[in-house]
Amino acid sequence: MTTKASTAKKRSKTKVAAKEVVNGKKTLALQIQNLPIGKIKPDPKQPRKTFDEKQLVQLSESIKTYGVLQPITVRQMNGHYVIVMGERRYRSSKLASKKTIPCIVKNFENNDVLEVQIIENLQRKDVEPTEEAEAIAYLSEKYTPTEIAKRLGRTDNFIRQRLKLAGLIDGFKHFVRNGEMTISLGVGVALFEPEEQQMMLETMGEDFNAHQINRAIKDQTYDLEKASFDVTDKKLVPKVGSCVECPFNVANQGNLFGEGKMVCTKAACFETKKSKSFLNLIEKSKKENILLIPDIRQYWADDESNQLIISQLEKNGLKVYLLDDVEIIENPIEPTIKTIQEEYQHYDYSEDELKAELDEAMQNHSEALEEYNSAKENGFVNGILFHPETYRNKEVFIKIVEKSKDESTDYSAPLANRKMADCTPEEQIVKINEREIRKKQIENNKQFEEVVQMIRETKYIDTKKTLSVDEMVAFSISLFENNVDYVGRQKYFSKLLGNTSKMTKVEMVENFKRKFKKEIFHKLIRYMLTKQVHFGESNHVNNLTNISFYNAMQGYYKSQITGIEKEYAEKRSKRETRLKERITVLEMQVQELNE
Structure with missing residues (x-):
């Protein structure tokens, strides 16, 4: 009981x-x-x-x-x-x-x-980022970001980033939840409207590809610090006002890319302002009688985008001069020890050696400054040099190169200096082929750079596997090509690559690989590999370091590289088809002239 x-x-x-x-x-x-x-x-x-x-x-x-x-x-x-x-x-x-x-x-x-x-959930340490973002978005209907930050003990920037992440479509949130997509990349995608995000998602396919998404973001965002126009100008396009106050400037969305970093996410508006700034530049040239020079060489003048720029200048009554037609003197930038350190960062220079380089650079700067200050006395006039794609420009001194009578005649001038219309059909074929060779090289440069950038965005450096023979060959050749001087090569490495007189660059790499002795390298080597490659005029078919690196990466990222190669191959194929048709017509004209 x-x-x-x-x-x-x-x-x-x-x-x-x-x-x-x-x-x-x-x-x-x-x-x-x-x-x-x-x-x-x-x-x-x-x-x-x-x-x-x-x-x-x-x-x-x-x-x-x-x-x-x-x-x-x-x-x-x-x-x-x-x-x-x-x-x-x-x-x-x-x-x-x-x-x-x-x-x-x-x-x-x-x-x-x-x-x-x-x-209560947001105060936990293990909260899932997209759930956190959705929860903060709910609170934002009642509280300001600053008030939410105080309640949760977070920074304003953190809250604003999570608010932006809440705008990510479900397809991308899935990749954030499973760890394939970083939060920063998710915030980058969330800058765009849901329809644009969906297009990115569908273009990417089933497998997550961070490199492709980064490319898409880069193609659709604009660094306002590199704009050709004054971002504080409210009158350039009065309807939208200045960029510094625009809601599509990420600096006004919570410093998503760093404190004060201004990035535009409204492509149409940016392009409109860019075009308007170019028209203003043309007007300034006409009004102040300043020569306006596009940063275009003669051999690249027939490119469609460059032809558009040239035609715009001509339609506005300006005489078009290309870089081949003028001499240019720019205001020289004074060197500092910091710029010298950056220039020689890959060299093991002592402080005294860096100081010596700075002294030489200062001497060169002094001579360049003297030339700049006396430019007008030597027949130079005020000019503006602008980039044909970005329209970024700078004031310079310009002198038109006077050509002799012989040089100006149709057939005595060098072929490279003559316009296509002034050439015979045979000469046009030569010019077309020369330009195609040049275009292929530039494409190879861009293709190689894109592959390297893609690899740098992956976790390649943290790979725990022992280095492959290809990776070790690439590093060894990189050291040989970039760090061994002429005396060292003759004394220690005279037989390293064998008789290279009849070898292509690719064959030299293969020859070295056959002789190579395998050793163990570590994470530092992989890091150096990604830093030792060369861009610009160097690419994966004309540079020893780049060829080796490109080959080595095939073992890790073959599908991604194949995707990039496919894009360039398709562009090249279309262009070559058009060129063959054009050459066929010219060959027929040649035959008719010879009959």
């Missing part, structure tokens, strides 16, 4: 008085009750959706031994209890086969429950 005393004793075990702490002060005592787990239900609107199963099992083992040390918070509803805070402890208690769980029963308004849950 149960006595009143024993019943009271049981109740004392079931309910325990507790103080609730609000703003650092203890308030009204709350009762901790051991409630049956069967009467407790998770909240279906709970913002937390993901639970680590391994961690739940670990917590359940602890609960089996020590019990639930911190009660969960619930509210009463329709004859049962709904969890407000503590669903993880609840799930682990069920795994531990517990019949009851300590609870604090509180009354909440419906709207207050979700806010409390969100704030």
Whole structure:
């Protein structure tokens, strides 16, 4: 028979008085009750959706031994209890086969429950980033980013980044959740409208490709620090105002790319301002009688985009001079020890050697400055040199190169200096073929650079595998080509590459590979490999270091490289088809002239 005393004793075990702490002060005592787990239900609107199963099992083992040390918070509803805070402890208690769980029963308004849950979840350390972003977005309907930051103990920039991440479409959120996509890359994608994000996703295909997404972001965003126009100008395009106040400038969205970094995400607006700035540049040239020179060489003048620039200048009544037609003197930049250190960063120079380089650079600067200051006395006039794609420009001194009478005649001038229309069909064929060779080299340069940039964005440097023979060959040739001087080559490496007089660059690499002795290299070597390659005029078919590196990377990123190669091959194939048709017509003209 149960006595009143024993019943009271049981109740004392079931309910325990507790103080609730609000703003650092203890308030009204709350009762901790051991409630049956069967009467407790998770909240279906709970913002937390993901639970680590391994961690739940670990917590359940602890609960089996020590019990639930911190009660969960619930509210009463329709004859049962709904969890407000503590669903993880609840799930682990069920795994531990517990019949009851300590609870604090509180009354909440419906709207207050979700806010409390969100704030409680956001204060955890293991919160999933996209869930965190969605939760912060919910709070932003009621609070400013600064207020949210104070409530959560976070920085304003962190809150703004998460708010931007909340705008990521579900297809990309999936990649953030499984760890394939970094948060920073997710924020970069979230800069764009959902329709644009969907296009990126569909273009990428089923497998996540960080390099491709980075390229897409780069192609659709614009660094305002490199704009050809004044980003503070409110009158350039009056309807949109200045870039510094524009909502499409990420600096106004919470410094997403770093403190004060200005990046435009509105392509149409940027292009409009860029075009308007070019028209203003033309007007300035006409009004102030300043020569306007596009940064274009004669051999590249027939390119479609360059032809468009040239035609624009001509339509506006300007006489077109290319770089081959003028001499240019720029205002020289004074060297500093910092610029010298950057220039010779790959050389093991002592402080005295760097100082000597700086002294020589200062002497060269002094001579260049003297030439600049006396430019007008030597027949130079004011001019503006501009880039044909970006329209970025700078003021320079210009002198038109005078050509002799003989040089100006149609057939005595060098073939490279004559326009296509002034050439015979045979000469046009020569010029077409020469330009195609040049275009292939430039494409190879760009292709090689793109492959290297793609590899630098992967985790290649952290790869734990032993280096392959190709990687070791690449590093050895890199050291040989970039760090061994003429005396060292003759003294120690005269037979290293064999008789190279009849070898192509690719064959020299293969010959070296056959003679190579395998050794063990480490992470530092892989790091140096990605830094030793050359861009610009060097690429994967005309530079020893680059060829070796390109070959070595095939073993790691063959599919990505194949994708890049395919893009360039398709462009080249289309162009070569057009060229063959053009040459065929010219050959027929040649035949007619010879008959």
